[in-house]
Amino acid sequence: MLSNDLEKQIEAQGMPLGIVEEQIKNFKNGFPFLDIDYAAKIGDGILELSDAELQKAVDVYSEKSKDKIIVKFVPASGAASRMFKNLFGFLEKVDSNLDNDEFTKTFISEIKSFAFYEDLDDSLKKAGSSISKAIEEKKYGLIIQHLLDDEHLSYGSLPKGLLKFHKYEEGSRTPVEEHFVEGAQYGVGKDNTVRLHFTVSPEHQNRFEKKVAEVQPKMEKEFGVKFEISFSQQKKSTDTIAVDLDNKPFIEDNGEVLFRPAGHGALLENLNEIEADLVFIKNIDNVVPDRLKDTTTTYKQAIGGLLIDAQDKTFAALSQLDNKISPEVVNQAEEVFTKVIGGKLAPSYASKNLEEKAAWLKQKLNRPMRVCGMVENTGEPGGGPFWVKDADNSLSLQIGETAQLNLDDETQKSHFKSSTHFNPTDLVCGIRDYKGKSFNLMEYRDPKTGFITQKSKSGRDLKAQELPGLWNGSMADWNSIFVVVPLITFNPVKTINDLLRDVHQ
Secondary structure, eight states, X not given: OOOHHHHHHHHHTTOOHHHHHHHHHHHHHOOOOOOEEEEOEETBEEEOOOHHHHHHHHHHHHHHGGGSOEEEEEEOOOBSGGGGHHHHHHHHOSXXXXXXXXXXXHHHHTGGGSTTHHXXXXXXXXXXXXXXXXXXXXXXXXXXXXXXXXXXXXXXXXXXXXXXXXXXXXXXXXXXHHHHHHHHHHOEEGGGEEEEEXXXXXXXXXXXXXXXXXXXXXXXXXXXXXXXXXEEXXXXXXXXXXXXXXXXXXBOTTSOBOEEOOOGGGXXXXXXXXXXXXXXXXXXXXXXXXXXXXXXXXXXHHHHHHHHHHHHHHHHHHHHHHHOOOHHHHHHHHHIIIIISOOBOOTTGGXXXXXXXXXXXXXXXXXXXXXXXXXXXXXXXXXXXXXXXXXXXXXXXXXXXXXXXXXXXXXXXXXXXXXXXXXXXXXXXXXXXXTSXXXXXXXXXXXXXXXXXXXXXXXXXXXXXXXXXXXXXXXXXXXXXXXXXXXXXXXXXXXXXXXXSGGGO
16 A cells, blocks of 8 residues: 555656556566567568569558658657766776777777767867867867766767767768658658657757757758658656565655656657657667668668558458458458468467457457568667467567566577567557557557666665567557568667767768
């Protein structure tokens, strides 16, 4: 039971008491592991497009996307501070010898390659120095301070989306600007409009709006399209309660109960409010310079075309099931489920009568749909594609994170190790049903696929809980099509030195 004081604090957070009690129960009982049947492979759960199939999908998209409302949904609330973890660590060292710090040594030796070089040099010049002078005098900490500190460039506290990533002759671009360019290349929809939606932190929204106001007129003129920009923030009501190691609410020194952001799964609420026919989802930092954008554009159009084609066939099958139930109509719906969507029938399906088969297929087909790009697993973190057993013993394609898997079980561990691909947050979603009505996406997630992690606050240990991940547990009951995309389409920036990789130069 929660005390009256705790109940008042929870209500002030905008959260129903029942949800918090459920979260505490999850801390006590843990989350069940994902029941993997086996890893999806090329030819069994993962499509690999031939050149002809790729072009066909692109052609479908080019023909049909112009009349659709398309939104590019970009999670952009992540702070860049983690990118600079090594540089912050260098500032704390008494010894500033670069020979003892390979990361910082690389950063300093390649500093002219960064898109923010001129800004950083100007900042140092205003203080009576310069980058070259500071290097000559071995004042490496001074350079890093001017990059990170709030009174200078403040890169240590800005979001990733507002850092300068790429150099061009006409000037450097931030990830926000690169998403504008990408949007113009594959996100032009109804009314010749590119619709970009950024999820941002409250403290950074004004900065994003200022950057958009600066960029939008130039981009509209350059590409001859209209841009429609919107923002949303992760809702406080999606935060999860933190508990101590005894699973009791974690009370801070000021007497307040601690709530924490619940990971990217909390963005399902934001996605649920988007009004669109197609929604492309891609992280803010996964962008490349113009010279490498063609492949990304082609495959984004291709996965969009695959989704449109699959929706058209699914919607036709559902409409026929509404009008008449006959062996021919049911067989056609069954073929859409198994061949177009790639689903697997439940063992009990064969023994059902015609009406039962129709009802089962309608329930399976009338769901949100997504096409997810899959890249070859090269050791990067990411969710793997698996065939997972559903409650009715049918199999569905899902993306499973490592934390969801029971790696102490040798069979599950074997399935995990045999996985050949992972999803780099590269997907396009269909969130309207066959009658044009928006799905309530909250009804198609698996609330039992969250994560529990151990953290600390003010020197005290605590346990934190994340909601089902946006592209795994939050989309557990979606229809999913997985397709191979080239590794060059995945170029995240986890540390500042990742910007030195050729794909960001």
